[in-house]
Amino acid sequence: MLVGFAVWVNSGVEFSEFDAAWAIIGPMRRVVLLIPSATYRATDFVTAATALDLDLIVASDRRSALHAVMGERAQVVPLDRPQQAADQLVALHERLPFDAVLGVDDQGVLAAGEVAERLGLPHAPTAAVAATRNKHALRERLSAAGMTQPSFALTSDDQGVAEAVEAIGAPCVLKPLDLSASRGVIRADSAREALAAARRIRDLTGSPDILVESYVDGIEVAVEALISAGTTNTLAIFDKPDPLEGPYFEETIYVTPSRLPSGVQRRITDELVRSVDALELNEGPVHAEFRMNGGEIVTLELAARSIGGLCSRALRFGAGVSLEELILRHALGLGVDDRRLDHCASGVMMIPIPTRGTLVHVGDVERARAVDGIEGVEITIPAGQPVVPLPEGDRYLGFIFASGEAPGDVEAALRRAHALLDINIDGSQ
Ligand SMILES: Nc1ncnc2c1ncn2[C@@H]1O[C@H](COP(=O)(O)OP(=O)(O)O)[C@@H](O)[C@H]1O
Numbered sequence: 001m002l003v004g005f006a007v008w009v010n011s012g013v014e015f016s017e018f019d020a021a022w023a024i025i026g027p028m029r030r031v032v033l034l035i036p037s038a039t040y041r042a043t044d045f046v047t048a049a050t051a052l053d054l055d056l057i058v059a060s061d062r063r064s065a066l067h068a069v070m071g072e073r074a075q076v077v078p079l080d081r082p083q084q085a086a087d088q089l090v091a092l093h094e095r096l097p098f099d100a101v102l103g104v105d106d107q108g109v110l111a112a113g114e115v116a117e118r119l120g121l122p123h124a125p126t127a128a129v130a131a132t133r134n135k136h137a138l139r140e141r142l143s144a145a146g147m148t149q150p151s152f153a154l155t156s157d158d159q160g161v162a163e164a165v166e167a168i169g170a171p172c173v174l175k176p177l178d179l180s181a182s183r184g185v186i187r188a189d190s191a192r193e194a195l196a197a198a199r200r201i202r203d204l205t206g207s208p209d210i211l212v213e214s215y216v217d218g219i220e221v222a223v224e225a226l227i228s229a230g231t232t233n234t235l236a237i238f239d240k241p242d243p244l245e246g247p248y249f250e251e252t253i254y255v256t257p258s259r260l261p262s263g264v265q266r267r268i269t270d271e272l273v274r275s276v277d278a279l280e281l282n283e284g285p286v287h288a289e290f291r292m293n294g295g296e297i298v299t300l301e302l303a304a305r306s307i308g309g310l311c312s313r314a315l316r317f318g319a320g321v322s323l324e325e326l327i328l329r330h331a332l333g334l335g336v337d338d339r340r341l342d343h344c345a346s347g348v349m350m351i352p353i354p355t356r357g358t359l360v361h362v363g364d365v366e367r368a369r370a371v372d373g374i375e376g377v378e379i380t381i382p383a384g385q386p387v388v389p390l391p392e393g394d395r396y397l398g399f400i401f402a403s404g405e406a407p408g409d410v411e412a413a414l415r416r417a418h419a420l421l422d423i424n425i426d427g428s429q
């Protein structure tokens, strides 16, 4: 339907026929997706755009196979220079007007905000989005709003790191300002460990800047939400049942609904709203992480995007609607009728890379897929490729998806399937 209609409209058929179709299905909406080449999310967003019959323009930082077939509807833009990317897309809007622009992952959100701002399309303030892209700016904003935060200090050399550890105390966590997926995030239990961690982070980023924070003990949850005209609607609270105590913070299992008492879940939702308000975010998807520290709920992170990796596949809303469809509908002002999750419980495991080397193969994938409750196993790194664990690595080995009656069943199925996988990495070089 989408392709047929798009070809038909674009081929300049007789006006009366066009008019008739327009009357039945309304004008075709056009949307720009800013898709970083490093994202996992291109397929799911493009699939959602297709399901919604949208005319799609894809803007990415690199040429891809899409460019050969999409012509002007595939643009190469410098996502790391949002102003320049916006110049190009605003000029494109003159020739191919679009109704919405969306950054699908961290690297796309600033340019998307800039384009939306210049064209008067609905969007969160660019300064708010920028604060979510810098971990120091985020801490400053949240603490200025009076929210409980770890102690923190921005450092730019070894002396600064030593002074920060002295002031904050150990254990502490060191992190780069603008990476994601726990890359470069390292716990240090002493000044000596902190200096070693700082060197490792600088080697990774090439930047002297490192944020040092006090270590916040406690269990962690992730929250997925969608802000509509200033109202934050929580879509899912995920428990992270594996302990995240460092020294590296590899994410593994996410399960929803949360097994925390409903009162705690309400407080998490309230804390999310306070964080969103503190940043003055007022539109679009957010992904946040919190730790329960004694009686307090501490916002660790707030990102102006939806969940990363392929994790959104663990979520289905209403009658099988994907998170990406929900986000696109929201961006186009189409209304979002049903935000309720449509299974009893679901979850995902990001398959960690256990050791550095070359991936030889991942065996027994079919056995893992056959485990009761498993919905899918996707190995996302091809055999023969180098694999790098955290804190330097930037990819997962793959993803396992499960659903079930209760969160405990989902977690057990994910663990069972993962244990069956035969992960073979040659670490000899
Ligand atoms: N101050 C902290 N105390 C305890 N754990 C932390 C702290 N900061 C980060 N972490 C752990 O490291 C993970 C990644 O840190 P985060 O700031 O969210 O960076 P990223 O953007 O890479 O996800 C968190 O999910 C949490 O498990």
Ligand SMILES: [Mg+2]
Pocket: 181, 182, 289, 301
């Ligand atoms: Mg995080």
